[in-house]
Every structure is written in C-alpha cells, then in structure tokens.
Amino acid sequence: MKDTDFRLDGLEPADEQTANTYDCTWIHDYQTISQHDAGERSFIVAFNPTATWDVPNMPNIVSFDVVRDSKQATFSMHSFEHATLAFAQNWLINRGCPADALAPIADVPKPADELTVRVEDRIRHSGERLEVTERQVIDGDDVEGWSIAVDRHGKDLPVRLFLETLQPDQYTYTVREGAFADHAAADAWLENRSTPLPEAPEYHLNTEALRTSVALSRTASLPPASTVPSAPATPVSSPQPWGRSL
Structure with a gap:
C-alpha cells in the first residue's frame, strides 16, 4: 500500500x-x-x-x-x-x-465467494440502516474480525453479526451475516460457537426466490403434456430379457 x-x-x-x-x-x-x-x-x-x-x-x-x-x-x-x-x-x-x-x-485480500460479495454489497448500500455497536478488528496474526450492528429495519431479529474470516494461504476472506433477537444472543454465540451462525432472513428469501426461479424455468422448458409421445407398448408375446437393449 x-x-x-x-x-x-x-x-x-x-x-x-x-x-x-x-x-x-x-x-x-x-x-x-x-x-x-x-x-x-x-x-x-x-x-x-x-x-x-x-x-x-x-x-x-x-x-x-x-x-x-x-x-x-x-x-x-x-x-x-x-x-x-x-x-x-x-x-x-x-x-x-x-x-x-x-x-x-x-x-x-479478495472476496472468497459470491456470498461474501452479496453480504458486503448489502453493507455498502444499506444507507444508515445498520448501526455498529461492537466490533473486533483483524490485526497482526488474527484471522477473524466482526462487527455487531442493529438493523433499524429488522423486526424479530434486529441484531446482526457480520463475521469476517481470512484465508491467508489463498489471500482471500469470507464475510457472513448472522441474525439474532438481541445483543445477548449474539454475544453468547460468539462466546460458545456451539451452532452454525444463524443466517439472516434476507438470504433465506433470496435462496427461496432462486429455487422458485429454477423450478419455473424447468417447468417452462418442458413440452405440454399432450405433445409428449407415449412409449410404445412391448408385445406380450415377445418379452425382452432384463439388461438387454431394445
């Protein structure tokens, strides 16, 4: 630099x-x-x-x-x-x-994956929606840092933990967003790490939208039922042996 x-x-x-x-x-x-x-x-x-x-x-x-x-x-x-x-x-x-x-x-270091890009983009374009209240910086040999913020638009899960982890060998990093009901729950998770980081609901919605989009595209690519040809019937008098090609 x-x-x-x-x-x-x-x-x-x-x-x-x-x-x-x-x-x-x-x-x-x-x-x-x-x-x-x-x-x-x-x-x-x-x-x-x-x-x-x-x-x-x-x-x-x-x-x-x-x-x-x-x-x-x-x-x-x-x-x-x-x-x-x-x-x-x-x-x-x-x-x-x-x-x-x-x-x-x-x-x-560069973002390691697409989810990191999405989380950071949400932060950058959040306006004044996210108010940081606690933080842990990455310094020296540290490979992890985090910011706890209050999401002013959040309802049931207004406290958000943005967890940044370095991968020094790859010169990359990941950022993940967790959602909690209050600061005590976020602090408890940081202390214990006994469960995966609870994913923010915004990403659940995006995942469901992606699944729906894929399902719709697959449905649209199928021909109408009336145009799907039926398989020819095999004569009863001359059955085909198992494992042999027709």
Whole structure:
C-alpha cells in the first residue's frame, strides 16, 4: 500500500471540528486502500498499521471525507473508524461518494465467494440502516474480525453479526451475516460457537426466490403434456430379457 496523500500542503483547518480531527490524525501513518478524488474533494479509505500498538482492538480502517478550498487556503475533514472495509465504504457512500468509485486500489485480500460479495454489497448500500455497536478488528496474526450492528429495519431479529474470516494461504476472506433477537444472543454465540451462525432472513428469501426461479424455468422448458409421445407398448408375446437393449 502507498502512503495516503491528503493534499493539505499550504492549507489550514476551516473550523474547530476540522482542527480537532486533524490534530488527532497522524496523517503520515495512513496507507491508502481506496480513494476517489472529485475536484477539491477526496473520499479516502485508509489503513492505519499503528492503530492497535498501544490499545488492543482499536479500529485500523478509517474513512476520510476531505474538502479543500484553494481560494481560502483552508480544508475541512471528517473521519470515522471501522473494523471492516465494507462499513468504511458505506460511510463514504452515505456522504455522497459514488459506490463504484471505492474499489480497492491496494493489494488487499479478495472476496472468497459470491456470498461474501452479496453480504458486503448489502453493507455498502444499506444507507444508515445498520448501526455498529461492537466490533473486533483483524490485526497482526488474527484471522477473524466482526462487527455487531442493529438493523433499524429488522423486526424479530434486529441484531446482526457480520463475521469476517481470512484465508491467508489463498489471500482471500469470507464475510457472513448472522441474525439474532438481541445483543445477548449474539454475544453468547460468539462466546460458545456451539451452532452454525444463524443466517439472516434476507438470504433465506433470496435462496427461496432462486429455487422458485429454477423450478419455473424447468417447468417452462418442458413440452405440454399432450405433445409428449407415449412409449410404445412391448408385445406380450415377445418379452425382452432384463439388461438387454431394445
């Protein structure tokens, strides 16, 4: 990964909030995962390799929304920390970044399967529907991280666990979404792992729709019953031996 260039040379913070954010951001520590520049505005997803050196489980993926005003020689900066890439992309999309402009430009692990792509796409395009309440980052030799979020549109199973697992040998990862009635149930599953991760109902619906679509396509491909020729009757007087071709 390359070091992140915030392009702030000669610019001063435009307001107190930006000054505080900038003072708390060691900009030379960040490495770019993805970036979209739109004139004087930059949407950035960056990795901070130093995040967990002092305090364990500090988020090491950060979204930045940077707006520069060259005429005033100022800039504004907003940022948010995340445990996984998809939530970092979601935050920037909610702030106006085109969704297709945030693909990683760094050499990072790739999704291992189609379900991972579907789960991450749901996160990216969920708007403000998912509110993360707990998280565990992947750092060092770790191969697993997770985010627990409340789905504001969820009814019976509003608490969602997004579980990310690395496969270092393949340089890939998987993401799965589990659904729970409350935080206690999600925490209990993380602690015990005695059952498979309870699948979110959204994927049950998608699976049933796929099965229905396949069934309908098979039915449509069959000829009408009246056009299916009947097999010729075998004469009773000359039966065919078992196992011999007609």
